[in-house]
Amino acid sequence: MNANAVVTPGARRDIAARVRGMDWDRVGTDLDAQGNALLPQLLTPEECTALAGLYGQDERFRSRVVMARHGFGRGEYRYFAYPLPESIAALRTRLYPLLAPIANRWNRTMGIxxxxxxxxxxxxxxxxxxxxxxxxxxxxxxxxxxxxCLHQDLYGEHVFPLQVAILLSQPGEDFSGGEFVLTEQRPRMQSRVDVVPLRRGDGVVFAVHQRPVRGARGAYRVNMRHGVSRVRAGHRHTLGVIFHDAA
Incomplete structure (x- = not known):
């Protein structure tokens, strides 16, 4: 499958059907309980290969970041330019309305x-x-x-509180190590770490910045960060789907 195949109308329909077919009750429950939820097989292996293959196409992107130059870690990433590839636009368009009610409920709970x-x-x-x-x-x-490194993707005043990362490479075949890691810092407690097991094509939806946690005296805000552990061998590609744009 070549890179252009990810922009077909059929790909948009398939992505829409997969998004609709997720167990969104379970996603909401998992997000409330732990700040992240698995979206299994959100993309096909062919779509993953095609999207990873876009990395070398300069015209697709607006900027490139080498992490070591900024103290972000090691490795690099590229931000897509508008217009987005249709498959990525479809993921944004189809996932957002299912996540917006959760985001609104969280903000009400946190008094935002x-x-x-x-x-x-x-x-x-x-x-x-x-x-x-x-x-x-x-x-x-x-x-x-x-x-x-552990971080938060905050790009301006308007921040959508959930985002999605999709693993495009196969653990154990394309790379080893490189686990997706989340931490949360609750008041007066040590940080809690969660390692999310992903296979190629799996997505994980998670809190960008804060999430509500119920306590004995009501809800309070928990600070969240995410990152990727050291890749021990091979190469790893990931697609990040962030729903707000940057200043």
Whole structure:
């Protein structure tokens, strides 16, 4: 499958059907319980190969970041330019309306005033009106000994509180190590670490910044960060689907 095959109308329909077919009750429950939820087989192996193959096509991207130059870790990533490849646009468009009710419920619970519209294009219009006009979906590329430090993807005033990472490479075949890692810091407690087991084509939806946790005196905010552990061998590619644009 070549890179252009990911932009076909059939690919958009297939992605829409897979998104609809997820167990969204389970996704909501897992997000509430642990701040992340698995989206199994969100992309096919062929789609994963095609998307990873876009990395060398300069015209697809607006910028390239070498992590070591900024203290972000080792490895590199590239932000897509508009117009996005259709498959990535479809993921944004189809996932957002299923995640927006969860995001709104979280904000109500945490006492945050921001609310998110039903449609992704309406939210992107809000971002653009505030000067956040640069697209944020990205491809990440890791080689041996590369890693990504724990971080949060906050790009401006308007931040959608959930994002999705999709593994495009096969653990045990294309690479070893390179686990997706989440941490949460609860008040007056040590940080908790969660390693999310992913196979090629699996996505994980997770909290960008904070999530609510119920305590004895009501809900409180937990700070979340994510990263990737050291790749011990091979090469690893990941697609990041962020729903807000950058300033």
């Amino acid at each position: 005033d921001a609310r998110y519209p039903d449609r992704h294009d309406e939210f992107i219009a809000r971002c653009h009106d505030a000067g956040q006009t640069r697209p944020t979906p990205l491809l990440l590329q890791y080689g041996m000994d590369d890693y990504n």
